Amino acid sequence: MKKKQSKLVVFVPQSHVELVRIALSNAGAGKIGKYDNCAFMTSGIGTYRPLKGAKPFKGNVGKLERSGEARIEMTVPNSKLKSAICAMKKVHPYEVPAYDVYELKSN
Numbered sequence: 001m002k003k004k005q006s007k008l009v010v011f012v013p014q015s016h017v018e019l020v021r022i023a024l025s026n027a028g029a030g031k032i033g034k035y036d037n038c039a040f041m042t043s044g045i046g047t048y049r050p051l052k053g054a055k056p057f058k059g060n061v062g063k064l065e066r067s068g069e070a071r072i073e074m075t076v077p078n079s080k081l082k083s084a085i086c087a088m089k090k091v092h093p094y095e096v097p098a099y100d101v102y103e104l105k106s107n
Contacts (some may be wrong), residue, residue: 008073028077040073044069046068
């Protein structure tokens, strides 16, 4: 019986891509068959406006910011999902990292 898995997707500033990818791999994400450290990454532009009380990694409160970011996608066994999210948050530079979890259906 296959282990249930999810796909964890996180948006990261370009300067922290490897740090976050390695943290996720060390927490058990990115294993596919007889391979590890498996990730898919794409680049794009993220937008945000820090509100009063925010401590932005980049930008100023009240001003719309555009920032080069990477989207990192990695599979993770559901049994290691909480650990992977904690590892990601520990090294991610944003106050509130943007991430998604998608439950994968097994065939």
